[in-house]
Amino acid sequence: MTASDDDLAAGGGLLHRRTLLRGGVLAGGLGAAFAARAADGIGEGSPETMRVPGAPFSGYGVPAHWRGDIKRSIGAVPDRPGTGASRTPLERLEGTITPAGLHYERHHNGIPDIDPAAHTLIVHGLVKQPLVFSLDALLRYPMHSRAAFVECAGNSGGMIAPQPAQTTAGGLHGLVSCSEWTGVPLSLLLDEAGVDPRATWLLAEGGDAAGMSRSVPLWKCRDDAMIALYQNGEPIRPEQGFPMRLLLPGFQGNMNVKWLRRLKLTVGPTFTKDETSRYTELMPDGKAREFMVEMGVKSVITRPSFGLNMQGPGLYEISGLAWSGAGKIAKVEVSADGGKSWAQAALNGPVQDKALTRFRLPWRWQGAPSLLLSRATDEHGNVQPKRADWLAQYAPGQAYQFNAIAAWQVEAGGGIKHAYA
Amino acid sequence: MTASDDDLAAGGGLLHRRTLLRGGVLAGGLGAAFAARAADGIGEGSPETMRVPGAPFSGYGVPAHWRGDIKRSIGAVPDRPGTGASRTPLERLEGTITPAGLHYERHHNGIPDIDPAAHTLIVHGLVKQPLVFSLDALLRYPMHSRAAFVECAGNSGGMIAPQPAQTTAGGLHGLVSCSEWTGVPLSLLLDEAGVDPRATWLLAEGGDAAGMSRSVPLWKCRDDAMIALYQNGEPIRPEQGFPMRLLLPGFQGNMNVKWLRRLKLTVGPTFTKDETSRYTELMPDGKAREFMVEMGVKSVITRPSFGLNMQGPGLYEISGLAWSGAGKIAKVEVSADGGKSWAQAALNGPVQDKALTRFRLPWRWQGAPSLLLSRATDEHGNVQPKRADWLAQYAPGQAYQFNAIAAWQVEAGGGIKHAYA
Numbered sequence: 143m144t145a146s147d148d149d150l151a152a153g154g155g156l157l158h159r160r161t162l163l164r165g166g167v168l169a170g171g172l173g174a175a176f177a178a179r180a181a182d183g184i185g186e187g188s189p190e191t192m193r194v195p196g197a198p199f200s201g202y203g204v205p206a207h208w209r210g211d212i213k214r215s216i217g218a219v220p221d222r223p224g225t226g227a228s229r230t231p232l233e234r235l236e237g238t239i240t241p242a243g244l245h246y247e248r249h250h251n252g253i254p255d256i257d258p259a260a261h262t263l264i265v266h267g268l269v270k271q272p273l274v275f276s277l278d279a280l281l282r283y284p285m286h287s288r289a290a291f292v293e294c295a296g297n298s299g300g301m302i303a304p305q306p307a308q309t310t311a312g313g314l315h316g317l318v319s320c321s322e323w324t325g326v327p328l329s330l331l332l333d334e335a336g337v338d339p340r341a342t343w344l345l346a347e348g349g350d351a352a353g354m355s356r357s358v359p360l361w362k363c364r365d366d367a368m369i370a371l372y373q374n375g376e377p378i379r380p381e382q383g384f385p386m387r388l389l390l391p392g393f394q395g396n397m398n399v400k401w402l403r404r405l406k407l408t409v410g411p412t413f414t415k416d417e418t419s420r421y422t423e424l425m426p427d428g429k430a431r432e433f434m435v436e437m438g439v440k441s442v443i444t445r446p447s448f449g450l451n452m453q454g455p456g457l458y459e460i461s462g463l464a465w466s467g468a469g470k471i472a473k474v475e476v477s478a479d480g481g482k483s484w485a486q487a488a489l490n491g492p493v494q495d496k497a498l499t500r501f502r503l504p505w506r507w508q509g510a511p512s513l514l515l516s517r518a519t520d521e522h523g524n525v526q527p528k529r530a531d532w533l534a535q536y537a538p539g540q541a542y543q544f545n546a547i548a549a550w551q552v553e554a555g556g557g558i559k560h561a562y563a
Numbered sequence: 564m565t566a567s568d569d570d571l572a573a574g575g576g577l578l579h580r581r582t583l584l585r586g587g588v589l590a591g592g593l594g595a596a597f598a599a600r601a602a603d604g605i606g607e608g609s610p611e612t613m614r615v616p617g618a619p620f621s622g623y624g625v626p627a628h629w630r631g632d633i634k635r636s637i638g639a640v641p642d643r644p645g646t647g648a649s650r651t652p653l654e655r656l657e658g659t660i661t662p663a664g665l666h667y668e669r670h671h672n673g674i675p676d677i678d679p680a681a682h683t684l685i686v687h688g689l690v691k692q693p694l695v696f697s698l699d700a701l702l703r704y705p706m707h708s709r710a711a712f713v714e715c716a717g718n719s720g721g722m723i724a725p726q727p728a729q730t731t732a733g734g735l736h737g738l739v740s741c742s743e744w745t746g747v748p749l750s751l752l753l754d755e756a757g758v759d760p761r762a763t764w765l766l767a768e769g770g771d772a773a774g775m776s777r778s779v780p781l782w783k784c785r786d787d788a789m790i791a792l793y794q795n796g797e798p799i800r801p802e803q804g805f806p807m808r809l810l811l812p813g814f815q816g817n818m819n820v821k822w823l824r825r826l827k828l829t830v831g832p833t834f835t836k837d838e839t840s841r842y843t844e845l846m847p848d849g850k851a852r853e854f855m856v857e858m859g860v861k862s863v864i865t866r867p868s869f870g871l872n873m874q875g876p877g878l879y880e881i882s883g884l885a886w887s888g889a890g891k892i893a894k895v896e897v898s899a900d901g902g903k904s905w906a907q908a909a910l911n912g913p914v915q916d917k918a919l920t921r922f923r924l925p926w927r928w929q930g931a932p933s934l935l936l937s938r939a940t941d942e943h944g945n946v947q948p949k950r951a952d953w954l955a956q957y958a959p960g961q962a963y964q965f966n967a968i969a970a971w972q973v974e975a976g977g978g979i980k981h982a983y984a
Contacts, residue, residue, distance in 0.1 A: 188770075189677075189824065195772050196673025197801070198644035201634030202626070203664040206805045208679050209798045213622035223619035236745040236793040237708040239660065243624040244797065252617025256610075258629050284880045287658040287911050287921055324657040349609075351616050372657040374795065376665065377630045380618070384627045403610065459705045490708050492913045500708055 151485035154478025155506040156460075159488035209234075214244055215313060224252020224351075227294065229316030232444045232463065238289070238490075238498040240319035242374050246395075247381045248294050248317065250352030250416075254401050258385040263331075263369065267344070267406035270336030277371070277385050283326040286368060289497035290391040291465050292398055293318035293437050295421050299541030301548065302533065306560040311447040314560065315548070318465070320498035321382075323389050324372035329364045331405075341407035345414070346388050349403040356397045357411035357433070358390065366391050366496075369402065391496040392467030393435045394543075396421060424537040437467030438545035439526055441474055441501070441518035452556035455509040460487070464499045466520035473519040474501040480513035480549070481563055487516070512552040515563050529562055572906035575899025576927040577881075580909035630655075635665055636734060645673020645772075648715065650737030653865045653884065659710070659911075659919040661740035663795050667816075668802045669715050669738065671773030671837075675822050679806040684752075684790065688765070688827035691757030698792070698806050704747040707789060710918035711812040712886045713819055714739035714858050716842050720962030722969065723954065727981040732868040735981065736969065739886065741919035742803075744810050745793035750785045752826075762828035766835070767809050770824040777818045778832035778854070779811065787812050787917075790823065812917040813888030814856045815964075817842060845958040858888030859966035860947055862895055862922070862939035873977035876930040881908070885920045887941035894940040895922040901934035901970070902984055908937070933973040936984050950983055 149161040205212065212234045218226035228247040230240055240246075247253075258277050266272040297317035300307050307314065337360070344363060348354040358367070370378055370389040378384050383400030390398050396416065411417070411433065422430040441464035446452060464471045470493050475484040487501035501516070519525045532546035551561035570582040626633065633655045639647035649668040651661055661667075668674075679698050687693040718738035721728050728735065758781070765784060769775040779788070791799060791810040799805050804821030811819050817837065832838070832854065843851040862885035867873060885892045891914050896905040908922035922937070940946045953967035972982035 188774075189682075191675035191677055191770050191822070192772055192774055195643070196645050196670065196675045198673060199635070199637040199639060199647065199649040199668055199670070200802070201637065201649075203635075203666070203668075203800050203802050205623070205663075205797060206679075206801050207676075208805070212797060214620070214624075216620040216622065218620060222616070224617050226620065228620040228622075234798075235796045236706065237743045237796045239743045239796040241795055241797045242626075242662065245624070247620055247624075249617065249620070252619060254612035254617045255628075256612055258627075261610075278874065282874070282877075282879050284923065284925055285657065285882065322658045322660045349612050351613055353609075353613055374662055375656045375658045375660040376626060376633060376662045377655075379624050380627045381621070381624050384629070401612070453699065453703070456703075458703050461706065492915065494913065502705065504705055 152477065152483040154512045155508050156476060156478050156485040157504040157506060159486060159503050161504050212244070214246065215316070224249050227317060229312050230319045231310070231312040232316050232442065233311040233447045233450060235444070236461065238320055238463070238500050239374060240321060242321065242376070242379045242382070245319040245321065245379070245382060246294065246317045248395060249350070250354055251350060253380050254350045255380070256349060256385060256401055261349070261385050261403070263386060263402060264404040265331055265335045266404065267408055268338035268341035269407050270338065273331070273335045275331065280326050280369060280371065280386070283330060285324055286327055287322055287324040288391070289320060289322050289494045290389060291318055291320040291496065291498050292395045293465070295394040295396060295542045298544040298548070301529065301544055301546065302539070302541045306562050308448065308560055310449045311442055311444045315442045317395070321373045322375065323368065323370045325368040325370035325389060328367040328369060331369065332363060337407055340409055343408050343411050345406040345408055345412045346399040346402060347404045348399045349401040354396065354399055354416055355412070355414040356399060356417055357408070357414065358397060362390055362393065392437055394421060394437060397435055421542065423542050424540045426537050428537065434543065438543060439466035439468065439518050439520040439524040440464065440545040441516040441526060442548050443476070443514055443516050443550060446514070446552065446558055447550050448558050448560050451558060452507060452552060454556065455507055458505045458507055460503045460505050460514065462501050462516050464501055464516070464518040465497065466518070466524060467496060468520050468522050468524055470495050470521045471499040471518055472521045475517045476503050477515040478505065478512045481515055484517070507552065509554060511554050513561060513563065514550045514552060515547050517547050573898065573904040575933045576929055577897060577899050577906040578925040578927060580907060580924050582925050633665070635668065636737070645670050648738060650733050651740045652731070652733040653737050653863065654732040654868045654871060656865070657882065659741055659884070659921050660795060661742060663742065663797070663800045663803070666740040666742065666800070666803060667715065667738045669816060670771070671775055672771055674801050675771045676801070677770060677806060677822055682770070682806050682824070684807060684823060685825040686752055686756045687825065688829055689759035689762035690828050691759065694752070694756045696752065701747050701790060701792065701807070704751060706745055707748055708743055708745040709812070710741060710743050710915045711810060712739055712741040712917065712919050713816045714886070716815040716817060716963045719965040719969070722950065722965055722967065723960070723962045727983050729869065729981055731870045732863055732865045736863045738816070742794045743796065744789065744791040746789040746791035746810060749788040749790060752790065753784060758828055761830055764829050764832050766827040766829055766833045767820040767823060768825050769820045770822040775817065775820055775837055776833070776835040777820060777838055778829070778835065779818060783811055783814065813858055815842060815858060818856055842963065844963050845961045847958050849958065855964065859964060860887035860889065860939050860941040860945040861885065861966040862937040862947060863969050864897070864935055864937050864971060867935070867973065867979055868971050869979050869981050872979060873928060873973060875977065876928055879926045879928055881924045881926050881935065883922050883937050885922055885937070885939040886918065887939070887945060888917060889941050889943050889945055891916050891942045892920040892939055893942045896938045897924050898936040899926065899933045902936055905938070928973065930975060932975050934982060934984065935971045935973060936968050938968050
């Protein structure tokens with residue numbers, strides 16, 4: 143992997159995203175004796191694993207024990223083990239799908255254990271005919287599969303702290319995950335119940351001990367909302383709402399109500415505890431902004447990042463995730479010199495609506511201190527703001543909907559720190 | 564969900580794929596008292612799960628215990644617990660991604676337990692410079708993420724039996740799965756080693772006790788082959804080749820060599836035990852066909868299917884999977900009358916190259932016996948053959964590369980049997 147100066151796209155060694163990398167610098171050369179041994183197959187020099195039968199089959203597989211440290215990081219309220227959040231270890235993952243076992247969690251009073259045969263979804267309120275759906279009934283409806291991220295409104299909120307917290311990409315930004323969801327378009331169920339023309343919102347309530355409930359504008363319910371029954375191909379996991387959740391692509395995570403038990407059509411918002419005591423944004427004038435529910439355009443570099451130190455100067459790939467609650471990612475720019483110059487990253491397609499998008503850019507790190515930033519732009523022209531500009535929008539201490547540019551400081555020795563740009 | 568006769572697209576009640584379903588037939592109506600109770604939130608009539616705190620967080624989540632019966636079905640050789648296969652329960656899944664824990668397995672001598680820090684990938688043979696890559700070195704290379712199915716050459720081979728086996732979609736066709744794979748394009752490593760112009764194939768060898776080894780044409784290695792390091796976002800699972808496997812999108816599963824330890828560039832095929840004693844097709848003239856390695860165009864209806872009985876006449880969605888080793892799926896047609904008439908199913912996008920594609924079609928089952936078929940066509944015009952035509956290509960007993968049209972017989976009482984069309 144070599145690259146010439148002609149391939150430079152921006153300062154600090156960032157290369158053009160279509161740079162072809164050639165020539166040997168990362169691999170080791172093989173001595174002649176080693177190469178000869180390597181050719182022997184199950185013979186001298188072959189690994190021990192080729193001489194003993196391996197492990198048998200399993201009904202449901204688990205990760206390699208060598209990677210048992212790839213886990214969600216749990217932060218729960220003292221004495222309330224089911225209240226808090228767990229975060230996806232973004233820095234240990236690649237691609238765009240989050241394994242269901244590592245999807246972030248945010249529970250307000252634990253994970254209910256719901257018998258799917260006894261569970262029902264009720265559609266009532268301002269409808270011509272209140273209806274009740276069993277899971278078996280829903281399984282007969284036309285379904286749709288799509289990728290979608292879910293992100294907690296509080297994700298990256300730690301970045302309002304005066305000093306950058308020294309923790310991982312997942313620790314900072316891991317309240318976002320992405321799955322292939324399959325379920326029944328909500329519009330079908332609303333049509334079946336017959337929505338009263340006076341209804342413009344609905345109340346969605348979960349069957350958990352927090353009675354999680356949020357008001358959702360009707361236009362969203364008729365647009366791309368679904369009753370999600372499957373996640374990454376299998377029935378939705380308990381932490382994600384088994385046996386069913388509301389999926390509102392691009393909206394705050396908490397509105398994607400888990401363990402969904404009823405939808406009540408209403409004239410306006412219900413102003414539930416979950417949308418008044420929290421999930422509102424305090425503005426500089428002392429008023430709280432409500433129902434700003436669409437997640438902003440955002441990106442984070444996952445590799446290199448805090449905890450994944452450099453292995454000496456040379457070629458690396460910068461890899462990260464970008465997303466927007468408004469639609470598709472159009473562009474991600476990367477800077478290695480703290481924002482003085484930018485190079486455009488390659489987007490790993492297919493780029494999907496309201497889903498995580500992987501971006502990649504080759505980088506020749508020359509061993510000097512480098513401040514790495516990423517800046518995403520979505521198809522509507524929304525661009526990630528600088529941290530100072532984001533902070534200026536709100537009252538001090540307001541941490542919801544944080545989507546400013548994040549940064550990693552690569553030090554001369556190869557260590558990586560969280561930094562503010 | 565109602566539909567008029569105007570929506571009929573083919574015999575047996577198949578509806579046009581863009582039929583809008585309206586009106587209540589599947590949901591139950593709510594009595595006034597029930598509707599009133601439903602409105603109470605955490606009050607009278609609310610479920611027990613709303614009154615007690617739920618379960619706490621977990622580092623790595625698992626499926627709901629209510630769905631503990633969704634497992635791979637294991638078929639191993641007696642006294643050799645690591646030799647055989649396990650199958651994906653296709654009829655219990657939806658969407659296109661297979662959870663890693665349910666990805667089919669085919670092992671020839673068990674799953675080796677490989678220390679990733681000690682594992683190396685060797686590139687040698689007809690190269691300018693033999694090279695050895697550690698996992699840490701590979702993690703610095705440019706990567707690519709893509710969806711791809713992997714299918715065993717023996718998948719659906721049971722369909723050569725004179726009588727249709729009475730088993731599930733997964734039991735018949737479950738040696739196919741689909742993941743989002745991330746890894747290093749093989750072409751980069753070959754360029755780095757410098758391929759001798761005399762080399763036109765390479766030998767890929769696994770580090771398992773079967774020493775699984777296959778010859779791969781060089782054009783494929785330069786096209787879309789990768790050294791896969793991640794599966795569905797996380798490090799590749801032990802059953803799928805931890806810490807690395809060869810991914811050859813669209814080629815026979817066994818060629819996607821797991822636990823990959825070396826690639827030897829060669830003048831021609833090596834004719835290993837794994838490509839001569841098996842994975843060849845016996846032809847009617849007594850000769851065996853070798854290296855027909857691209858999987859054919861294929862489809863299977865997963866719902867309704869054997870084991871998922873009908874719940875009485877009315878509207879249903881027919882849902883299934885289609886794929887082709889040659890590229891993208893262009894069209895899937897469905898018949899409910901044994902092939903007399905066909906309706907075109909909707910393809911759930913994005914339709915991706917050499918990946919599973921979900922197809923869907925609304926169906927009004929009127930309670931009569933119905934023979935359900937699906938027939939896929941890929942972007943190159945390849946069409947699934949009829950079973951009789953497929954069988955006529957080969958010597959009796961040859962079961963590899965089976966891709967003929969499959970069928971389910973829906974009986975008047977709602978039972979579903981496997982059938983031949």
